[in-house]
Amino acid sequence: MSNRPIYLDCHATTPVDERVLAAMLPYFTEHFGNSSSLNHLYGWEAEAAVKQARELLATTIHATPEEVIFTSGATEANNLAIKGVAEAYCQKGRHIITVQTEHSAVLDPCRYLQSLGFELTLLPVQSDGLIDLTQLEQALRPDTILVSVMAANNEIGVLQPLAEIGTICRDRRVLFHTDAAQAIGKIPLDVEAMKIDLLSMTAHKVYGPKGIGALYARRRQPKVQLAPQLHGGGHERGMRSGTLYTPQIVGFAKAVEIALAEQPEETVRLTQLRQQLWQHLSQVDGIHLNGHPTQRLPNNLNISVEAIDGAALLLGLQPVMAVSSGSACSSTTIAPSHVLIALGHSEQLAYASLRFGIGRYNTADEIDKVGQYIVATIASLRWQIPSRRYQTV
Numbered sequence: 001m002s003n004r005p006i007y008l009d010c011h012a013t014t015p016v017d018e019r020v021l022a023a024m025l026p027y028f029t030e031h032f033g034n035s036s037s038l039n040h041l042y043g044w045e046a047e048a049a050v051k052q053a054r055e056l057l058a059t060t061i062h063a064t065p066e067e068v069i070f071t072s073g074a075t076e077a078n079n080l081a082i083k084g085v086a087e088a089y090c091q092k093g094r095h096i097i098t099v100q101t102e103h104s105a106v107l108d109p110c111r112y113l114q115s116l117g118f119e120l121t122l123l124p125v126q127s128d129g130l131i132d133l134t135q136l137e138q139a140l141r142p143d144t145i146l147v148s149v150m151a152a153n154n155e156i157g158v159l160q161p162l163a164e165i166g167t168i169c170r171d172r173r174v175l176f177h178t179d180a181a182q183a184i185g186k187i188p189l190d191v192e193a194m195k196i197d198l199l200s201m202t203a204h205k206v207y208g209p210k211g212i213g214a215l216y217a218r219r220r221q222p223k224v225q226l227a228p229q230l231h232g233g234g235h236e237r238g239m240r241s242g243t244l245y246t247p248q249i250v251g252f253a254k255a256v257e258i259a260l261a262e263q264p265e266e267t268v269r270l271t272q273l274r275q276q277l278w279q280h281l282s283q284v285d286g287i288h289l290n291g292h293p294t295q296r297l298p299n300n301l302n303i304s305v306e307a308i309d310g311a312a313l314l315l316g317l318q319p320v321m322a323v324s325s326g327s328a329c330s331s332t333t334i335a336p337s338h339v340l341i342a343l344g345h346s347e348q349l350a351y352a353s354l355r356f357g358i359g360r361y362n363t364a365d366e367i368d369k370v371g372q373y374i375v376a377t378i379a380s381l382r383w384q385i386p387s388r389r390y391q392t393v
């Protein structure tokens, strides 16, 4: 294990915490029942476990258990929220507002709706990655049915002002959805105080299992109407059919419970590690910090480097560390990160970028090793091609 690269890609996914795994295991074997089988003990056991998990997740965001719909992850939750609202409210209006820096699991359902005749406004962001609230207000129209703005960005970690957005939307009677895949368990979320109507979650970014998530959909003041996207046995109040995946649901709740209990100390620790990494990297000439310096996830650092070939840099780092360049979700396509382009960066700076997601198991020693290695790698790449200078932005 020790010679494997140091993992610093926690915005892509995280390992399952041993405590989470231990909570899940009995539900694969001994307590394997179907939570809909209410005629016998096996079903009751599964149902009780799901109920407990649902209550915990609801409490975490100040919702009620009936407002939690389990899904296969945040992608499905986003699809259900966006397409489900669009279908249910298309008589009222056909205008949706979202942001250029959203995850593809928000942008692509919105673009799909656009292909069906809905109108889409993609708000730009300021150079720090935050939206301009005045622009949001100006974008709202009488036929706007949904505003979707993410809680925390998966590339630059920037935290959007949810409470302010919620207030603007509520005043104009427009539903507010937030993709909180990166935020759950990391920052406090309160659907009441923040006036959030729909919120997407996932387990695997907080040391829970992959393949499980949830959508919160408000049931009172206002009650959100949703058109289900999966039809079948009528699970989850008809909103999402399919036998509930009990072990994953148990693991999801356990992961969020642990993250919340440890959040205060972990936030301090991660912020220190991030600061330590930045101390190393800020020595490099022509290095840029992407995204707001403080209004961001404590474990996120995203940098761009001038006068360097992004692909060569990543290749040089791979033996020692696992980090991503641009968005992990689009790393199969060779396009510069749409998030960094939205910040106003040139293509070169967008390509020559690194995203660090520091995690629960990273140590100060690892951060020093990584920091020193990156500084040395950049120096050696620049030394090899000294004449290769890109235009400074």
Ligand SMILES: *Cc1c(COP(=O)(O)O)cnc(C)c1O
Residues within 6 Å of the ligand: 011, 012, 072, 073, 074, 075, 076, 103, 105, 150, 152, 153, 154, 179, 180, 181, 182, 201, 202, 203, 205, 211, 212, 213
């Ligand atoms: C990871 C992520 C998703 C996708 O979540 P899955 O559970 O993997 O489907 C959606 N939005 C954001 C912001 C993410 O970081």
